[in-house]
Amino acid sequence: MKLCIVGAGAIGGHLAGRLARGGAELSVVARGATLAAIRERGLVVRAPDGVIEARPRAAADPAELGPQDAVVVCTKVPALPAVARAIGPLLRPETPVVFVTNGIPWWYYARHGGPEEGSRVPEADPDGCVWDRIGPARAIGGVIYSACHVPEPGVAEVTSGSSKLILGEPDGTRSDRVLALAAAFKAGGLPCSVSPDIRTEVWAKLLNNLSNGPICVLTRRTMRDSFGDPVLRGAALQVVREGMAVAAAMGRPVPGTAEARIDLSANIPHKPSILQDLEAGRPMEVAALFQVVRRLARERGVPAPMLDLLVALAAQAAEAAGLYRPEEG
Numbered sequence: 001m002k003l004c005i006v007g008a009g010a011i012g013g014h015l016a017g018r019l020a021r022g023g024a025e026l027s028v029v030a031r032g033a034t035l036a037a038i039r040e041r042g043l044v045v046r047a048p049d050g051v052i053e054a055r056p057r058a059a060a061d062p063a064e065l066g067p068q069d070a071v072v073v074c075t076k077v078p079a080l081p082a083v084a085r086a087i088g089p090l091l092r093p094e095t096p097v098v099f100v101t102n103g104i105p106w107w108y109y110a111r112h113g114g115p116e117e118g119s120r121v122p123e124a125d126p127d128g129c130v131w132d133r134i135g136p137a138r139a140i141g142g143v144i145y146s147a148c149h150v151p152e153p154g155v156a157e158v159t160s161g162s163s164k165l166i167l168g169e170p171d172g173t174r175s176d177r178v179l180a181l182a183a184a185f186k187a188g189g190l191p192c193s194v195s196p197d198i199r200t201e202v203w204a205k206l207l208n209n210l211s212n213g214p215i216c217v218l219t220r221r222t223m224r225d226s227f228g229d230p231v232l233r234g235a236a237l238q239v240v241r242e243g244m245a246v247a248a249a250m251g252r253p254v255p256g257t258a259e260a261r262i263d264l265s266a267n268i269p270h271k272p273s274i275l276q277d278l279e280a281g282r283p284m285e286v287a288a289l290f291q292v293v294r295r296l297a298r299e300r301g302v303p304a305p306m307l308d309l310l311v312a313l314a315a316q317a318a319e320a321a322g323l324y325r326p327e328e329g
């Protein structure tokens with residue numbers, strides 16, 4: 001299967017390594033120091049189940065790589081409009097595009113059904129460019145549980161003991177294309193399932209980001225260090241409960257307890273990716289991960305006072321660092 005990863009950072013690097021290990025005909029779209037490192041030394045993944053070394057084709061210009069069987073986009077959400085404008089040369093009319101990003105995705109209301117069909121998510125796709133260029137028919141959702149960072153360009157390090165990827169067609173079908181993609185990841189040793197309800201999976205993962213993201217942006221410490229403080233753990237629990245109420249109001253109740261959600265993060269010595277962005281001076285996913293949930297809570301009349309407070313504080317920190325503009329959402 002001819003597959004291309006766009007954005008070979010922490011998650012893209014990890015997934016690229018898995019696909020290469022599984023035998024995919026792999027290429028990556030990368031840039032700057034990452035591109036130089038991959039061309040020079042290849043791509044390295046340091047995971048608990050071993051080190052993967054891969055030599056994918058790598059280019060900054062998608063036209064060098066040509067049409068693909070599937071494309072997997074792993075950039076941060078603020079980069080998606082630029083990606084959507086650039087990846088045309090990777091796409092045949094039928095090429096699916098998987099989006100492995102946190103937050104409420106741009107495609108949330110695509111192939112959704114009901115009165116909200118075709119609604120947009122401005123926090124994820126401010127000018128509608130991703131929707132217009134990629135189109136809802138190509139979109140496949142991706143939800144990743146894997147705590148990763150980039151210790152040096154071209155190297156992805158996994159700090160969570162286990163990882164898993166959940167894929168899903170927005171209309172819930174078990175299409176041949178989504179099953180083929182799941183098989184390609186599994187062949188590389190990454191547990192990967194296909195969900196008939198990817199939006200509930202989106203919400204479930206987002207509860208983790210809502211609980212650890214704003215708090216760690218403020219503490220600037222790992223999830224393990226931050227949640228070691230019982231007051232902060234209590235605040236995180238309240239945020240998860242509020243997030244669960246918003247998800248339920250959206251018709252996507254997330255099973256399980258808030259405590260179990262916090263426990264997923266509490267022992268991992270990982271700085272959430274949004275804190276990694278703050279420290280590296282990269283645009284922060286405040287709109288697509290946090291502000292969108294505040295908006296949905298307001299629209300559905302769900303009280304979320306702890307979420308409001310923590311997100312307002314984190315948003316101010318991000319804005320003060322010049323890495324988020326409130327106009328984004």
Ligand SMILES: NC(=O)C1=CN([C@@H]2O[C@H](COP(=O)(O)OP(=O)(O)OC[C@H]3O[C@@H](n4cnc5c(N)ncnc54)[C@H](OP(=O)(O)O)[C@@H]3O)[C@@H](O)[C@H]2O)C=CC1
Nearest residue numbers: 007008009010011012030074075076079101102147148273
């Ligand atoms: N890191 C983690 O542990 C987790 C992250 N996530 C989510 O996964 C997504 C990806 O995050 P993560 O991997 O951490 O992000 P990273 O910042 O580590 O990686 C993103 C990569 O995309 C590259 N990129 C950005 N724009 C382009 C472009 N136009 N063309 C080519 N390459 C581009 C970046 O290059 P450059 O360095 O030059 O900017 C970088 O290498 C996010 O939505 C995040 O929230 C989900 C679960 C865990």
Ligand SMILES: CC(C)(CO)C(=O)C(=O)O
Nearest residue numbers: 146147208209272273274
């Ligand atoms: C912290 C983690 C692994 C889970 O919430 C994550 O999704 C991130 O770093 O962005």
